[in-house]
Amino acid sequence: MRVVALIKRILIQIFRDKRTMALLFVAPLLVLTLMSLVFNGNTVSPVLGVSNDNEQLIEKLELADIEVKHYDNVFDIKEVIIDNNLDGFLLMDENQTSLTLLNDDLSIAKSLEMKVKQVINQQKLLQFIGASAAIPNEAVTQDLITTNYIYGTGETQLFDTFSPILVGFFVFFFVFLIAGIGLLNERTTGTLERLLATPIKRGEIVTGYILGYGLLALIQTVIIVLFSINVLDIVLVGSFWNVVLINIIIALVALSLGILLSSFASSEFQMLQFIPLVIVPQVFFSGIFSIEAMADWLQVLARFMPLYYASDALKGVMYKGLKLTDISYDLYILLAFAIVFIVLNVFALKKHRRI
């Protein structure tokens, strides 16, 4: 009977807490829906630039689901690829065939490489058979095509393109939780109210929180980045300090968002409930899954996720070796997020003291 009493009490408590109920029943559906949307994206055709205007070849490539664009007089392949948003470039002249891959999204690069090689091999094979049947097959398939990479190498692992995103994610996640719970505790123990009975300004409280937890986030960031690079051997092409800088800005966004959302939570448990609502969706849009392949409205949604910009910036510096100026756009957006959240925080504290 005591067990029954316990069961009854638990159920009453949960039923009274509407938010927890909603989370229990609705949040999984939300996350599942997001997942299905993210995974069932259309496959986008890779875009390939070619120097050769052999119509037969272009037709074959297009049949293999490749969007082909023709460019004349190409000097700097890298520039052409980046400026025109290509996934690769196929250079063909009399004595060599070379494929340059952007290798930004590993899955796109791999499938493009495979398709191009297939088409070229078929093509060459036909030519050779026509010209001379004497050349052995093996020699044909080998060395027909050389592959170059703009980012990474042929040995690039999936984890290499993911790891910058993961570094940013963990910084975001832990700072979000710790700072949020920190302010929440201050509220539930009554110390916030006590604090507000002193001449401290609301802005000072928010600033103190941001700087205090920001310092912790700084240390955390340095440890995570050092460990990832030196122990886990994660690729770092760009500057270490830029990675730290990006992560500090990520931490700033996470801090201000965590503190802000904590004012909508009345217990640590309710704070944890923000994970499926705020953190999980961001993972889907951080670039681990190809955003280009998502429905248009989902791509728009991605632009409202701080981690989308964070991942772009981190991947830019760590994997592509971009400079700070190349990713400044991402950083400005992240800073804008942080500023908005900080200002909202100052207003949210008004709930506890009018002035």
Add this chain to the structure above:
Amino acid sequence: MNEYVIEIQNVTKSFGEKVVLNDISFNVKEGRIYGFIGPSGSGKTTLIKLIVGMDSPNKGAISLLGEKMPNLNILQRIGYMAQSDALYTALTGKENLMFFASLFKLNKTERQRRISYAAKLVNLTEDLNKKVSAYSGGMKRRLSLAIALIQNPQVLILDEPTVGIDPELRLSIWNELLRLKTEEGKTIIVTTHVMDEAEKCDYIAMLREGSLIATGTPGQLKEQYGVGALDEVFLHAGRKIL
């Protein structure tokens, strides 16, 4: 300088539909102890919060030391002790005092002096380096009082300062309040629902369901209702209104 330290004029406060304070007017003179008496839920804490300026009234106005509340600068001159012990339990008693002292405009030597003074006052000097999580309920209450006194405020506003405290300690806190009043001329407001504490106040305001039902010195009130004890005053005055 204004005659009154605190002026409460026709203050009404409601949360949603519920009227918590209904047209309260009350003035507080310097250098006395005022008791807000009333059962839980009568609006005492809400009134305290309005006086401190944590919230603003829907109607009416409150001024403290001549300034209309809410006003941040005035908070420098008010010592506030909340109903619950709002302390940082991971810090030591001294660290708690240090933290709150730093929130007020005090220079370094003054801060040190006030910390040792306040700690001595509430008899916590020897326990200052212990973490608050290891404090007993009474020690926490005393530390809260010490924090309220830390910046040497002119006005002390104490929300149920003696709740959950043993009789001996309660007596020593009251003796201290009386000393602060007579020797340092401080104005003190306490809320309580203990009638024998009310007897020690110079002036009493009885609250019931958000309305002031009786005000006056303990002697006046007893005389007015022709009874021998304050709790009878409360019952009589309450009956009148109901």
